[in-house]
Amino acid sequence: MNQAARPLSKKEIRQENERLILNAAEKTFAEAGFGGATMQLIADVAGLPKANLHYYFPTKEALYRQVVQAIFQDWLKAADVFDAAPGPVEGIGAYIDAKLEISRRHPAGSKVWASEVMHRAPVIQDYLETTLVEWTEGRMAVIQRWIDEGKMDAVNPRHLLYMLWATTQHYADFGHQIETLNSGKPYSDAQWDEVKTSVKTIILKGIGALT
Amino acid sequence: MNQAARPLSKKEIRQENERLILNAAEKTFAEAGFGGATMQLIADVAGLPKANLHYYFPTKEALYRQVVQAIFQDWLKAADVFDAAPGPVEGIGAYIDAKLEISRRHPAGSKVWASEVMHRAPVIQDYLETTLVEWTEGRMAVIQRWIDEGKMDAVNPRHLLYMLWATTQHYADFGHQIETLNSGKPYSDAQWDEVKTSVKTIILKGIGALT
DNA sequence: GTCTATACACTGATAGAC
């Protein structure tokens, strides 16, 4: 039960409605693409009249931009585990776990990001050129340090990173295909554990980090 | 110079125009998505009036379906190298090379496929449930045989396949991001060789196929 | 802050002259 109804302040109404709209938009953009997701459809999913969307977000593109930005922040935060680790087994292992967990819990976000990049990043190209470039170079330096310290083979750090992105995001972006190849059923807890083990084992052994 | 102009037969005109339209459609669907690719835009890319597209393909969806089907055939053919191989080093190594070569030469096709699957395969779900299921089980059996023969570690064949798809298609589907992280320049021959070497080394060592 | 009604542009598709 709610407390005796204190009317929500305008600020609270705005926050709540923006959250509703952003959630509905992420889901709808992921399922239907930018062109296929109509403002009417997003409004229906959010449970609001279509005109209200234009009250909170001036244009469809502005709404979409907010969705993509939120996803990008998630990606970056997922790599915190990477940096503090003493070596590749802990660092890359934890990064794989974290990214696969995002693919499992938040597949719509991954799909919107994939779609945006596939269409040549019309909305977030500036982020790719600045934040992503810097982030990538930082992580490559960490990998290179591990190589120099003899903790793993001298693989190409950049392509190792791309392999980590590809293998983890694949389970979100191609989730429908994977589900179809699993008799149409979503993965169980045990199957997700099997995914994590398989990916970590092959990659960590592949870079010579397992003894 | 062409030979003294024999007028093209109706059949030849049809074949030529269908080829023009399918090429333009693949490119446009990949760049703009199904919703973003208008028939007008495809017609402009093909250099034909919009009405002619509807003469050769009854609806936009029929045209799209042809594009996706063509791509699917390419994927399947790419795995011929897989089967005849004596072991994982040759078989999986050649499969990685072949799929990366498709990603390089035919990135638009890979993107259209990815987009179709991300949107829950509204057009080619039947192919996923029949042809792809059979194909996957066949390839898993080959991998299992190599495991039983002691030619590689006892990894999960299914997730190894998914890793092969993910890592190879990533260089097509996320080509724009990869190019941005390469100072905006497309990969050179040497860089593509580096990709092939990196992917093959990590995966083949990761499954215990390298001595 | 909410929501109905509507303006305006554009899309897929077709008719019909050539």
Place this chain on the structure above:
DNA sequence: GTCTATCAGTGTATAGAC
């Protein structure tokens, strides 16, 4: 087989009453 003209439907966005 080609192409202009056009229709019906739908999309984004806004005006204005509440």
